[in-house]
Amino acid sequence: MATEAKAHELVVSVSPHVRGKETVARIMWTVNLSLFPAFLMSVYYFGPRAAFVTGLCILSAVLSEHFYQTSLKKKSSIGDGSAFLTGLLLGLNLPASVPFYIPIVGSLIAIVITKLLFGGLGYNVFNPALIGRAFLLISFPKLMTIWTEPTAQFVAMDAKTTATPLGILKEEGMAKLIEIFGDKADLYTSLLMGNRAGSLGETSVIALLIGAALLLYRGYITWHIPVSFIATVGVMAWAFGGNSGLFSGDPIIHLLSGGLILGAFFMATDYVTCPSIRKGQIIFGIGCGAITMMIRLKGGFPEGVMFAVLLMNCFAPLIDRGVKSKMFGAVKVKKEQKK
C-alpha cells in the first residue's frame, strides 16, 4: 500500500520536530547590515580610504578563516558571516590613515589567533576584533593614533591630522575642546553626526544608533549590556570627570565620543564573549563602563572602551557561573529545607 511504501523513508529524530527560523548566519549577517550606516558615514567623513581600510579588513578576515579551515580539511564557515563581522568591526575600529599591512595583520590576529585557535565561533574567550585592534595599538602605537580630520564630502583631502575629542579633553581640557568646535551645541552636534576625528566607525553616533535600533528590534541584542555600560560611563563622567570637584563633569561629551556607542552596542554584546544570563550582563556592562572611565580619567590612554571590554571578557564565564537565573519552583524548595 502507498502508506507502507512510504514508511521506510520516514525521518526519525528526537523532538522537537519543528524549529524557529533563527540561524547563526541570519543573526551575523543582520549585525553586519546594522553596521552599514556607520560604515557609510565613515566613508562620508574620511573618504574612499575608509572603504579601502574596512574592505581590506573584511577580505583578510574572510580569507584567513577560509584558508585556515580548508588547509585543516575542515568545512569553511565563512558563510555564517561571523568572519565578515570580525573584519568589519576591526575596520571600523581603525584610523583612516593606516598603511595597508595594518588591516591584514589585525585580521590575522583576530581570526586565526583569537578565534580559530581557540576552536572557532563559540569557543573564543575574547572579542576577536578587539584583540586584533589591541595587538595593533600596542605593536604600532604611532600608526594607530594618527587621526585624520573628517572632510564630510566622500573625498579624502590632503590628510590633515588632528587629535580625537577625548585626546583633546585629556591633554588640553574641556575649554579647549569647546573652543575647537565653536560652542557646546556645535560640539554635541558634531559628535552626534560623527564630524570628528576618531576610528572609522565610532564617530557617527547617530548612524550607530540606527544600527543598534535594528538589533534591538530584532531581539538580537537586549538593553542589558548597552544600557548598563553607557549609564555607568555617564554617571562616572558626571561624578568624577569635572575639574571642580564631584559631580561637575560633562557626561554627554564622554557618552558621545570615543568608541563607547560602537563598543556598548556592537562589541560588548558579542554573544560568545559576554555573559549569557541577563542579570550577569548588567554586571558585565557596569564593569565595562567602570573600567572605561578609569582609563579615560586616570589611565595612560585617552580611550578605554577596548581594554574595558577585553578585560570584562575574561570575567564573562565567571559571571555566568556566579549568577543564576531564577529557577521555577526554586524558592519554595529553600523554604522547605529550612523547616
Place this chain on the structure above:
Amino acid sequence: MSKTATFERGIHPKYHKELASAKSITQANLPQRIVVPVSQHIGAPAKPTVNIGDEVKRGQVIGATTGFVSSPIHSSISGKVIAIADFPTSAGRMVQSIVIESDGKDEAVEFKEHADYMNLSADEIKTLIKDAGIVGMGGAAFPTNVKLSPPKEKTIDTVIINGAECEPYLTADHRLMVERPREVVEGLKIIMKSLGVKEGHIGIEVNKPDAIKAMESAVSGESNIKIWPLEIKYPQGAEKMLIKAVKGREVPSKGLPMDVGVVVQNVGTALAVYEAVRFGKPLIERVVTVTGNGIKEPKNMMVRIGTLMSDVIEQCGGLVEGAVKVISGGPMMGFAQWTLDVPVVKGTSGILVLAEDEFVSTDQYSACIRCGSCIDVCPMGLNPSILSIYAEKGFYEDAKANNLFDCFECGSCAYVCPAKRPMVQFIRLAKSQVKP
C-alpha cells in the same frame, strides 16, 4: 474577557491549528485488528488475562493491574485473541501486546451505569476510574486513580482541567470542549468530588474562542468552576506552567502538583472519567488529531485503542507525496515513528505528518554561540545552553548540578536555538548517564 493568564518565558511557535480545528470529531472505522500494548501508562505493565484463541468482547478486561501505579487494559473490539507478543509502539520500544482480530460484530460486555453518579463515594469513584483503565490522556499517561489518591499529608484544594492544548497542530481537546463541553464539566465535577475539592478551574488558550465560549456556557450555574482564558504560549499546557498561570503557585523543584494542593487533569481524561463513572465505559477509544501538511485530509477522529496508525492514516486519505516525518503526539514533544504499524494508545493525542515544507533537518548543528535565547525561553528558568555543552562534553555530573532533572524536555530551547543544537537530545543523554 479578563486579562489572559500565563507563566514566565516560553515560546511562540507557529500553531497550524487551522488544519484541523474546524473538523468535527468523526468516528473511525471499526478496525479489523487491534494491537493493545500491556504498558500504555507510567507504572507497572498490565498482565494479560486472556490467552491466544480466547474470544473477547468490547470493553472486556484483557490485562490486569500488577501494582498500585498501574492500569488495566481492555479490548476495544469484539473478536479473537490471535497473538500475545512484543510489538513496536509509538514511544519507540517493543512492548508485549495483545493482538485481537475483529469478528465484525462489535459486541460489548455489559457496562454498569450509575445515573446517580454524584452520590457515589470518593472511593467508589476512584475504583470505577481505576477499573476503567483511565490514564492521563494528554500524553504522559499517568494512571488517573493514582493521581486522585494523594498521600494523606497532602491537602488538595484545587482541580484544574487542562484545555490549553499548547502543542502546535493538535486540536483533539479543542474539539472535545466544543462538542462535548457538558460531559467534560461533569467529569471535572466527579474528579472534584473524588478529591473532596470545592474549587475547579478550566484553562484554555485564547486561540480556541469557540471552546472557551462552549465551556463558559457549560459551567454557567456552577459557581465554583471558573474558565481561564490563557495566553497563547508554549508550553502553557505543561502542568507546572498551567498551575502557575491559574493559581499563581509554583510547584517546587522536583515536586509534584499535589505539593501545592493542585491536581491537573486533561480534557480528554475528564471526559473519560465521566463516561467511566456515569456509564461504566472503560477507556477503549480516544480522540486523535490526524494532521499536518503531510496528510491528505486532516481530521479529528474517535479511534479505538489498539488501532494501527497506518489504518488511521489510510482513513484520512493517506500520506501526501513527500511526507517526511510521522509523529505520535505534537511537534514539540511527540515521538517520530519509524513504522506506521504501531497502535494508537491511551496517550496518543495526535498523529502528525510533516511534509517537506514543514520539515527541518537537524543533522547539521554548530557550537553554542551563547546567545542566551534558550535561557530567555526556558519555562523552568534553567540554562539549557550550559546543560547542552556539559552533555556534549560528557560532564554529566556538572549538568546535574545545573538542575538537569528539572528539565521536562518541552523543547523550547531547541526551537529557538540559532545553532540548531539538538538540546533535548543532549539533555536526555545526560539524564540517562547520571542518577537523579
